[in-house]
Amino acid sequence: MPQAVKRASLAQGALPGLLGYRLRLAQQAVFRDFAASVQGLSPGRVGLLILIDANPGITQSRLAEAVARDRSTMVGLIDLLERRGLVERRRGDDRRTNGLWLTRSGRRLLARALRRIAAHERRIASRLSAAERRRLLRLLGKISG
Amino acid sequence: MPQAVKRASLAQGALPGLLGYRLRLAQQAVFRDFAASVQGLSPGRVGLLILIDANPGITQSRLAEAVARDRSTMVGLIDLLERRGLVERRRGDDRRTNGLWLTRSGRRLLARALRRIAAHERRIASRLSAAERRRLLRLLGKISG
DNA sequence: TATTGTTATACTCTATAACTATA
DNA sequence: TATAGTTATAGAGTATAACAATA
Numbered sequence: 342m343p344q345a346v347k348r349a350s351l352a353q354g355a356l357p358g359l360l361g362y363r364l365r366l367a368q369q370a371v372f373r374d375f376a377a378s379v380q381g382l383s384p385g386r387v388g389l390l391i392l393i394d395a396n397p398g399i400t401q402s403r404l405a406e407a408v409a410r411d412r413s414t415m416v417g418l419i420d421l422l423e424r425r426g427l428v429e430r431r432r433g434d435d436r437r438t439n440g441l442w443l444t445r446s447g448r449r450l451l452a453r454a455l456r457r458i459a460a461h462e463r464r465i466a467s468r469l470s471a472a473e474r475r476r477l478l479r480l481l482g483k484i485s486g
Numbered sequence: 487m488p489q490a491v492k493r494a495s496l497a498q499g500a501l502p503g504l505l506g507y508r509l510r511l512a513q514q515a516v517f518r519d520f521a522a523s524v525q526g527l528s529p530g531r532v533g534l535l536i537l538i539d540a541n542p543g544i545t546q547s548r549l550a551e552a553v554a555r556d557r558s559t560m561v562g563l564i565d566l567l568e569r570r571g572l573v574e575r576r577r578g579d580d581r582r583t584n585g586l587w588l589t590r591s592g593r594r595l596l597a598r599a600l601r602r603i604a605a606h607e608r609r610i611a612s613r614l615s616a617a618e619r620r621r622l623l624r625l626l627g628k629i630s631g
Numbered sequence: 632t633a634t635t636g637t638t639a640t641a642c643t644c645t646a647t648a649a650c651t652a653t654a
Numbered sequence: 655t656a657t658a659g660t661t662a663t664a665g666a667g668t669a670t671a672a673c674a675a676t677a
Contacts, residue, residue: 351552354540355600360610361516361529363623366630368509369554375506384506385644395499402658407496409514411646416660437653437658455500465505468628477629478508480622483613485511530667547635556669561637563667582635582676 360484375461379454387458389418390443390451393428398440400433422447505629520606524599532603534563535588535596538573543585545578567592 356362372384379387385408392407393399399407405415419441422428427447430439443451466474501507517529524532530553537552538544544552550560564586567573572592575584588596611619 351537351544351548352540354536355603356533356536358623359603360607360619360623361513361520362533363626363630364509364513364516365529367626368506368513370630371506371509384510388501388507391499391501392496395497399496400658403496410644412659413647413661414645417644433658435654435658439659458500458504462505465629468631469625473625473628474505476621477625478503478505480614480618480625481508481512483618484610484622485508485515486613545635555667557636558638558670559668578635580635580677584636 371465375458379457379461380450382454386418386422387451387454389422390427390447390454393441394443394448394451397442398431398433400438400440401430402438404441427451516610520603524602524606525595527599531563531567532596532599534567535572535592535599538586539588539593539596542587543576543578545583545585546575547583549586572596 375384382390388408389404392404396404401415401419402412405412410418419428419430419439423430426444427450429442429444429447431442432438433440469477520529527535533553534549537549541549546560546564547557550557555563564573564575564584568575571589572595574587574589574592576587577583578585614622
């Protein structure tokens, strides 16, 4: 991933006025130091841990739906988390399904990750007042529907 | 690209409170119907056209720097735009460099694309008042530094 | 020596299609 | 017939390393 982001001394044309462009910049800025930093897991993978923790026993297909990925994509993602000993597949009552559960180690790692994420959020949000942060989340919510 | 985004009836854990997560959702929402829709060019490629238009004669390396990509990556991007007759490489005074210019056809396509983008922005921003839109851009700017 | 554009190569993330075992 | 998980495969998008031309 590139890091420098020198946008100096370059005419920007219509770009700075576009919501999509500014959202992308903001997202890149937020993810920059987060990316590889949280226990060696990408934001997306930590997101999976959060969802499994909040929905113990969720099936792979439901989880894939929740994050808008194909179920074939979810196979590899869960493979990785399972290889690292963070997630466990258990065959469901409907024996076509795998229920997903955090292992003890997965819960420990998630707890640590959440503390780091909180610190990261404070760093990011340090440029915003508490009111501004609330307002930003509210405005983003309006866009995302 | 997946589209459905059913996030119904699923516990979300810590996710909804995280700026990075909400930024990603908003960006996905904005890019969803934009993506393949603007003259068959992705947002990133239209962005290149905008930057070349605003900086005629810019070199590949400077452009790569501006969008935080490796210069080897820029080769393929410009190859595509040149193949479509939108961009022209001209050898620079420093004969190691290629200056980049929009062709007449590139300028025409960009003009059309900008009108479509403006319509798209209006659709997106229709959920926001003009004041809210300004506030959102300002808050995003604070984050992106 | 350093920089620009280029090529060869590889890695990550994702999807589609087809298979299997179950329902 | 339909669904869940899986596999094989392919396509974006990106980077790194090495090279030739030029400075």
